[in-house]
Amino acid sequence: MIEVFLSNPGVEFTLRQLLSMLSLRDSEAKRLLNDINHAAKTIRRRTNNKAYLAMRPPICRDCGYVFKELDSAWRPGKCPRCKSERITQPSFILIRRD
Numbered sequence: 001m002i003e004v005f006l007s008n009p010g011v012e013f014t015l016r017q018l019l020s021m022l023s024l025r026d027s028e029a030k031r032l033l034n035d036i037n038h039a040a041k042t043i044r045r046r047t048n049n050k051a052y053l054a055m056r057p058p059i060c061r062d063c064g065y066v067f068k069e070l071d072s073a074w075r076p077g078k079c080p081r082c083k084s085e086r087i088t089q090p091s092f093i094l095i096r097r098d
């Protein structure tokens with residue numbers, strides 16, 4: 001999975017795309033998010049901090065609430081403001097500091 005990001009800098013992948021690329025079921029999303037957190041650390045180390053993995057946070061489609069806390073990858077179940085479950089998928093992108 002690390003290679004997916006390293007060989008596609010600047011390309012944004014949604015959580016759903018990553019699941020299908022890795023032939024994982026939606027129920028395995030939690031494990032994938034965990035792997036993404038590990039990958040973020042590995043990418044930083046392997047590139048000597050010249051690249052890092054960024055996450056576009058999920059957003060509530062009903063009220064526009066932006067889910068912040070970007071320290072680690074995760075996917076909210078519902079909106080804390082309006083309780084909607086129409087939440088966009090988080091997506092991930094490798095950014096180079098050139």
Ligand SMILES: [Zn+2]
Pocket residue numbers: 060061062063064065079080081082083084
């Ligand atoms: Zn909401």
